[in-house]
Amino acid sequence: MRRRIAIFAIVLLAGCTDHSTPTATRAGAPAAQDQTGVIQGKPADTRPMMPTNAMDVDTTPVLARIEAMVASSLAAVPIPPDAFSQASDAVHPDVACAPAVWNGSRCWATYTPYAGSNAMVENPSFLIARTEAQWTTPPGVTNPVVPSPAGGGYNSDPDQAFDPGSNRLVTFYREVSGGFNKIYVMSTGDGQRWTVPQLAFKEPNHNAVSPAVVIGADRVARMWYVETGGGCGTSQSRVHLRTAQPSPDQTFEEAAWSPASDVDLVQPGSVIWHMDVIALRRR
Structure with a gap:
């Protein structure tokens, strides 16, 4: 998409700078017109508008064109159907x-099956990428x-990240x-x-929804999650952060998590429910 937008911008610049050099006319002589009715010899910004039937105008809204590209x-x-829910x-x-x-x-x-919106089958499952759009059950799983x-x-709510210190894929989920x-x-x-899954921490219902984890190169794990209290029917929510850093000879199953701290993340007019966090490289 970035390449398409860049090319589109270059085309616009070329169109804006491609003006013909004005041609002088003899004093008293009528101004010549080209086939489209544009008066020659006039600066471009003072020329009369071209007849509408001579212009090829795309009336598609810009937003619609961007959405089409995406x-x-x-x-x-x-x-693929899982062995438990068969869906x-x-x-x-x-x-x-x-x-x-x-x-x-x-x-x-990682994902959870959700056959018929049944939470009872919402158990963490795994897929391996063959291509960006082709995912299969890993061999032996x-x-x-x-x-x-x-x-x-x-x-519910699985999340995962790679641990660079142990070269392991670490998965978190909510019970x-x-x-x-x-x-x-x-x-x-x-x-x-x-x-074997180990308990990292627990909160009263429903104060630890949708954990989202990022593990840095220093093996510091940061977990954001949502406190909703009343669950799906809540009218307000808050985001919290906990961190953990295992010692060099530990895995994250053995790591201790910090107390929760408040995160200044709100969406005016909305109630935060599920979220994800992605680490971006600094330029």
């Missing part, structure tokens, strides 16, 4: 890409990789059970076997 680069991504319905996807190919692919996705909570409740939102962490080194 839509042309989008593609539907089919999700391709999915919700809350999150993609993590390694600096280089990792166990057969650079990019991996049976989705979902996390079962439903044994004592009742449901899972809603016993009146709490419990944030669990697990990891894999081969994309086939995951560690």
Whole structure:
């Protein structure tokens, strides 16, 4: 899209600067006109308007043209049915890409099945990228990789990031059970076997929604999440931040998380519910 916009801008500049040099006329002689009725010898900014039938005007709104350019680069991504829900319905996807190919692919996705909008089947599952629009179940994996909570409740909101210190893919998800939102962490080194999920922290319902994690080169993990209190029917929410940094010989399953701090993030007129955070390189 950036290339298309740049080319479009160059075309506009060329059109704005491509003016003919004015041609002088003899004193008292009538001004000559070209075939379009434009008077020759006049500066461009004082020439009469060209007849409308001689102009090729695109009346498509600029926003519609931009949306058309963006839509042309989008593609539907089919999700293979998981073994538990037997459906391709999915919700809350999150993609993590390694600096280089990792166990057969650079990019991996986590998501939760959502057959018929049923939260009881919302268990974290994984896909491997074959292309940007082709995702398949990794070899040796049976989705979902996390079962439903044994004592009742449901899972939701997975998020993941690569840990540069251990070369592992680290996954976080929320378990809603016993009146709490419990944030669990697990990891894999081969994309086939995951560690036993460990509790990172918990908050009363529903004060830890949609965890979004970024792990830096220094192995400092920053997790943003949403405090909603009343859940889906809430009229207000707040965003919090916790951090963790395991020692060189630790994994994130063993790391201690900081107390929550408030984040100054609001959307006037809206209630923040789900979100994602992406780290961008500084220029």
